[in-house]
Amino acid sequence: ELGVERRFVPESCPRAVRPGDFVRYHYLGAFPDGTRFDSSYDRGSTFNVFVGKGQLIAGMDQALVGMCVNERRFVKIPPKLAYGSEGVPGVIPPNAVLHFDVLLIDLWNSEDEVQVQTYFKPEKCPRTVQVSDFVRYHYNGTFLDGTLFDSSHNRMRTYDTYVGIGWLIPGMDQGLLGMCVGEKRIITIPPFLAYGEDGDGKEIPGQASLVFDVVLLDLHNPKDGIAIENQLVPESCERRSQTGDFLRYHYNGTLLDGTLFDSSYSRNRTYDTYVGKGYVIAGMDEGLLGVCTGEKRRIIIPPHLGYGEEGRGKIPGSAVLVFDIHVVDFHNPSDSVSITVHYKPSNCTVLSKKGDYLKYHYNASLLDGTLLDSTHSLGKTYNIVLGSGQVVLGMDMGLQDMCVGERRTVVIPPHLGYGEDGVEGEVPGSAVLVFDIELLELVSGLPEGYMFVWNGEVSPNLFEEIDQNHDGEVLLEEFSEYIQTQVDTGKGKLAPGFDFEKIVKNMFTNQDRDGNGKVTAEEFKLKDQEAKEEHDEL
Secondary structure, three states, rough: OEEEEEOOOOOOOOOOOOOOOOEEEEEEEEEEOOEEEEHHHHHHHOOEEOOOOOOOHHHHHHHOOOOOOOOEEEEEEEEHHHOOOOOOOOOOOOOOOEEEEEEEEEOOOOOOOEEEEEOOOOOOOOEEEOOEEEEEEEEEEEEOOOEEEEHHHHHHHOOEEEEOOOOOHHHHHOOOOOEOOOEEEEEEHHHHOOOOOOOOOOOOOOOOOOOEEEEEEEEEEOOOOOEEEEEEOOOOOOOOOOOOOOOEEEEEEEEEOOOOEHHHHOOOOOOEOOOOOOOOHHHHHHHHOOOOOOOOOEEEOHHHOOOOOOOOOOOOOOOOOEEEEEEEEEEOOOOOOEEEEEOOOOOOOOOOOOOEEEEEEEEEEEOOOOOOEHHHHHOEEEEEEEEOOOOOOHHHHHHHOOOOOOEEEEEEEEOOOOOOEOOOOOOOOOOOOOOOOOOEEEEOOOOOOOOOEEOOOOOOOOOHHHOOOEEEEEEEEHHHHHHHHHHHOOOOOOOOOOOOOHHHHHHHHOOOOOOOOOOOOOOOOHHHOOOOOOOOOO
């Protein structure tokens, strides 16, 4: 009788051999005395055959039925179920009992289809693989008995390919369809949907079933545009970015599977760029249009609008990019100062102008609300001469035509503020500045070009009055003492907001035309007595 001893049975046996199945197995063939007559191991290849179709001796046809892959059986076959009374000349004698030590390696049926077993699927699956999509995935490729023949993990590089257009074996083309990014599945492929009778000529033998353990990392279609997901849009959005604007924004850049490749937060510095001008990748150029200051959005960029097939740095080729951005501010190089008046006194007849001495309080912040500075916290006003260059140009413009008691907000673009460099440790480069201002005091200045004016008639003997020792020469000390007296007695007025000594020295220098430290009567002239010069003169 046929004898079958199951010497090893695997714990998992999802499928057993049935008549009509195709099997691949290794065996040792020996006579009862232990003499070996055949071995597939010696040939270095499995024995491949259909079961139950008369292609095997009857005993082996029966003995293989019910076997699992990786099961090992010891089979005793009597002559009547083997080679009978004739035997095989030179190999098997007549009426020989045959012993076979069999290890089943592979099993499939011509009616099999691709089998897909998903063992992990993300909660969110906004998109699945379709025909003509391009995918990036990792895999371990094994035979049905678990023997590894290939792995993308070992190469530390994903397998990148189109799906459903013949770039893959048919079974993998089918097995990848419907996958989500992040999904993990096992795809079992019969040989007629893989490498068939011939194998691949390398690691994969003919008629081999293949098992791929796949994790999908990336997915896009060549027809894809960018995708935008709004995460936070401020309730107040007075302006949206347009082509030509300059943006400052923070971002986290990840691959589609969540792998972080870059972050502006880690550098503690915004990314600053023009939009729509080709300074950034095409997808980001498009994705940054129409944003508000303070907005947070996710921009998903396919590789043909990102870094393409080659990739860059930590970004692999053909990778879909995900940018979570937070817009800090933006402006346009054509922007001027923006002024919003919140309160103006009813009696507002005296307006600030160039040369006026102003005292005001302010809160200074960035466009996203980050506080930079405040005079309130210092407990004192900020004092300047308007139009004298003591503040940034945008502030000089924003303080014009203001009356005492007025409150206004002045928004200053960086080209009228602190420019590309900013102020180290205080104001970021290319930052839009917001000043909330209240004007507390205004001292009218002098006409443009004047540092001192008379409040009454000018003495016809002015030089003699200044030249107190009547030596025909006026020294700086004499000049300074005289001007001080005129101011103290109300006969003259100095430009407000400037240092007295500096003003007087400047006036004296303008009169000392030969630079010898003395002013003579010939040098001395009033402003209306001489041609207009660049310097401020008496």
